[in-house]
Amino acid sequence: MKKVLGVFVFLALIAQLAFGMCSINPTQILKTLADMCWNCIFPINIAGIPVIKGSMSDSPTAIRSPICTCPFPPPLFIRIGIPVGYFEPSRSIDVNKDAFCFAGLGINFSGLSSTQKGTKGDANTKDKTRTFFNAHYYIYPVFQLVGMFVDSMCVRSTKGFDIAYMTEIDPLWNDDALGALINPEALLFGNPITNMACIADSVASQANRPLDPLFWCKGSWGNAYPLTGSTNTKNYVEDSASVASSLVYKLHRQLVLWNSASKSALCGEHPLPIWLKSAYRLQLLFPKAHPTAMGIGQTGLIWTSNKNLPAGGDNFNYLLFKKVDCCAF
Structure with missing residues (x-):
């Protein structure tokens, strides 16, 4: 593990000297473990009882x-177990203005491409109402990295660290019309009536309780469609969280991210293919860590203050907490 981290730091330093387009922390992959909200794993439910509240x-x-059953082995036999539920910190998402800027890894390869840069909805852009980011999705099994609960059958992410998805090479990510190929139902939910329904989701998301039946809403972050890197310009830090949640939904639609809750x-x-918003929590870790996670759609007025530091260069990293329900025995 030490050798791998050493290679990451070395590559980061070399890349910074060579390109220097995005400003990142070469030790971010270690800093994540220090800044992570360990309390956000809770509550832990065992046999239907919240044994540790968060x-x-x-x-x-x-x-x-109090009990659950599973095929073991199917189809003739079953096993009886105890349901266990908690939020596992097992994924990480970069949301970056600079293409190939790996803020979560602390590696800068943004000089490899002069295109696909993000845009910010302001006076210097053609569209003052839209913001665009690229994103990276990592398998980041925190429990495995620190050696916790590695023998538990309820720890679903035990495949090791991996860069699982990069939007810079996805033609559906930067084109809203082309992205509709995987979410044609967007035509049904992009109207004033369905958007009015999002008001209820916005209210519920302030208490970190997004409404799963309103799957086309992202609370205060706007409509979930299209599943691309574009979002309505609000607060730039909040915009990055909105894009991170869009990536979560998109990966569900593409069957890259599977459901582990309920x-x-x-x-x-x-x-x-239709996400459960309540099964996810996001914690901002870069450029400045927020002490706790938030549910999908919580307004940036609560958590974005003083988070987009000049040193970050409009590049962000989030730790994704994923709800796990399992039948342990």
Whole structure:
């Protein structure tokens, strides 16, 4: 592990000297473990009882049954277990203005491309109402990296660290019309009536309780569609969180990210093209860490103050907490 981290730091230093287009922290991959909100793992439910309560409310999909059953092995036999639920810090998302700027890894390869730069909705751009970011999605199994609970069957992310997705090479990410190929239902939800329904989701998201039935809403962050790097310009830090959540939904639609919450996932993860917003929490870690996570859609007035430091260069990194419900025995 030390050798791998050493290579990351070395590459970061070389890249900074060679290009220097984005400003990142070469030790960010280690700093993430120090700044992570460990309390955001809670609440932990065992047999339907919240044994450890946290500062954030649980997902409405929490299992309230004392026992569970799973095929073992299917189809003739079953096993009986105890439902366990918690939020696992297992993914990381970069949201970057500079293409190939890996803020979460502390590596700067932005000089490899002079195109695909993000845009900010201001007087210097053609569209003053839209902001665009690229994004990177990492498998970041915190528990495995620090050696915690590695033998537990309820730790779903045990495949090691990996860069799992980069939008710079995805033609659907920077074109709203082309992106509609994987979300044609956007035509049904981009109207004033459905947007009015998002008011209820916006209110609920302030208490970190986004409404899963309103899957086309991102609370105070606007409409979930299109599933691209574009978002309505509001607060620039809040815009980055909006794009991070769009990537989560997009990866669900592309079956890259699987559902691990609710009764349907007790015996294992499964594809789910419509996301469960309440199953995710985001914690801003770069350029300046926020002490806690927030649910999808919480207004930036609560958590974005003094977060977009000049040193970050409009590039951000979020730790993604993913709700896990499993049948342990």
